[in-house]
Amino acid sequence: MPSLLHHPLDPASRIARLMLAEYGVPVDLEEIKPWLREAEFLEVNPAATVPVLIEGDVIVAIGPLASIHAIEDSYSPEAVAGLFPTDAAERAEMWRLFEWVAVKFNDEVTRYFIEEKIAKRDQRGSTPDTGVLRAAKANLHEHILYFNWLAATRRWLGGDTMSLADFALAAHISTLDYLGDIDWGTAADMRDWYSRIKSRPAFRTLLNDRVIALPPQKGYADLDF
């Protein structure tokens, strides 16, 4: 059984966990707080990012991109469609949207919520910077307008087929939803899309996540939210 160094609310770790669950691969999870930059972890990954995929005592893939590719290469079943579309145009659209989420959305939204609301809990005397959170929330609103438009005009984020782009966005949205930062009232189409993703068996593992002394908002695990 592979194991994964991860953090339960880290979106990149969540993408890897969703992929493994979708492909029916059980995994041993080992929690890391990457922001603590512990010496032992920096030896594994000097970039201090999660996830890291390990099989036996071999480190198979270090960091988000390498892990995603390793999981797709090793575990994507031959018999059914994987999360990387076979059609070239759909695959290009998947990478465009994956990058939107993993780079742009992360850079403008998610990483601020993680830094202020999660990482700072481990810095004694430190409190969330409300100015930063306000700016991140304004950015989030702009992004949700775009995601909601995509959800309104397509079945899945990239088109007719569910792909890694859906898992990437769902991973980020689920972290923000855990923290209570998604205003579902203003995003009906995205809500419908998220409800379909959330109902998949692969999603169950994420919905059971709990971080000590940081409970999820109450609709987090509800399929009817």
Place this chain on the structure above:
Amino acid sequence: MPSLLHHPLDPASRIARLMLAEYGVPVDLEEIKPWLREAEFLEVNPAATVPVLIEGDVIVAIGPLASIHAIEDSYSPEAVAGLFPTDAAERAEMWRLFEWVAVKFNDEVTRYFIEEKIAKRDQRGSTPDTGVLRAAKANLHEHILYFNWLAATRRWLGGDTMSLADFALAAHISTLDYLGDIDWGTAADMRDWYSRIKSRPAFRTLLNDRVIALPPQKGYADLDF
């Protein structure tokens, strides 16, 4: 012949151009200044990133990741090794380092130099923020220590085989070298690696780039720098 919306000093555009040149694919280049966020370009790519790969009147791939994958999928020759290693461990190491360069190095170093030294030239009355440049230069120094160590202990960045990781780093380093921001005196092993990459025929197209009223530092195009 495909065409590429690009900016000559944008590292992600340079990665795509290096790949196309390495695979012997001629390309029509159309210059975009993504920071101007012109309406016509935002219609093509609302994320306002380059490159964008076009064939005929079909937009094939939008943004760095989609373009890289489309070029590898469409143009990588069957007969010789492509830039994505076939060995799983080498491929994982390639993605780890690609992400290091395209996300972490870009985020901590390159984007500041581009914003301050290139994009600001298009904002009337705006001048480079020396405090930002000083911080970026300090970050650059830390990254070069790591790259130099990799170059000292391996033939290519990811191991024995040249890969996309080498092209990604060479693209970023070449932009910074154009701007005169690489101190080669302190990075002998990285210099040796860069000299090998720079001597490849694929690199010639980049060495001929000139941006109006922003000449390259004088060693930029020299193979013996």
